[in-house]
Amino acid sequence: MENILVEESRGGMLECTHRGHICIVDEKGRVIKAVGDPDFGVFTRSAAKPFQAIPGIRAGIAEEFGLSYDEIAIMTASHRGEQMHIETLESLLRKTGLDENALFCAPSLPLDAAAKKRLLRSGGERRRLYHNCSGKHLGLMAYSKMRGYPLDSYSDPDHPVQREIWETLASLAGLPLPSIRRAVDGCGLPVFHLPLSALANAYLKLACPDRIEDRATAAAAATVGKAMNRHPEMVSGTGRIDTLLLQDPNLVAKGGFKGVYAFGLRKERLGVAFKIMDGSEEEWGLIALTILEQLGYDNKDTVERLRTAFSTEIRNDEGMKVGTTQTVFRLGDV
Secondary structure (H helix, E strand, C coil), rough: EEEEEEEEEEEEEEEEEEEEEEEEEECCCCCCEEEECCCCCCCHHHHHHHHEEEHHHHHHHHHCCCCHHHHHCCCCCCCCCCHHHHHHHHHHHHCCCCCCCHCCCCCCCCCHHHHHHHHHHHHCCCCCHHHHCCHHHHHHHHHHHHHCCCCCCCCCCCHHEEEHHHHHHHHHHHHHHHHHHEEEECCCCCEEEHHHHHHHHHHHHHHHHHHCCCCCHHHHHHHHHHHHCCCHHHHCCCCCHHHHHHHCCCEEEEEEEECEEEECCCCCEEEEEEECCCCCCHHHHHHHHHHHHHCCCCCCHHHHHHHHHHEEECCCCCCEEEEEEEEECCCCCC
């Protein structure tokens, strides 16, 4: 049964609650702390993007196409369509020789409000490159091109690249392949359904690649993690929770649509995953902050950065304080 994670009050009266599940695993993948059901089944959504990048990096696409760390980072991204994102994506297009119109993700407008306003005022139109998943798609197409696989079916669950991603995630999550079921994500690619504890385990290994038995996979995971930390702004966008957490070299983090979030801690050798059942993302920052505080996290800069970015005050359109948001959960030992 899910627990209340966050309460929102207005005028001193409870207005709404956000329920969910939290799971923390140690370096051996054992659940050590939890709220709600640590094995609750979740769709990874975009939290899977770092793992979807690993097969291509493992096979050598960075060397094949001369990719930089910011270009690797954007393969893991749910980018906002800011100028820095588009410039990096266009560089990726040039280096790989791929056609933007061949991307399976739909033509979109930037998610960043300022970038969207500038585009519309200038008479710009939707582009596939503006889709927040376009970096992931370009990475998979580049890998397909290098291997000589069909480009027009890279989104198909039976495509060799998609099969390799599935197998890689299963290995890192510590699950038999058939237990990870697949559906279709918003961008049209396969999306994975697995226990929250397995997602936490995969993030533990992303943060601590020495826990990965296969050396090539471990090296690729280390490269992906390094790229995300070197260029956190590429993974999400200005002021976003992914960016703020990834500024800390001890953390590797990524969220997904419908309220799923995960991060790994290198020094502490922990994996964390949580799911907000109503699918909200607004509470990610406060929940991540509370988890770190209850774990006794010692990087005060990261803690303060999150406190500054994610206020407990609710303000109206005029900036007047009208309510509060607070986390109400306690991590329980398992």
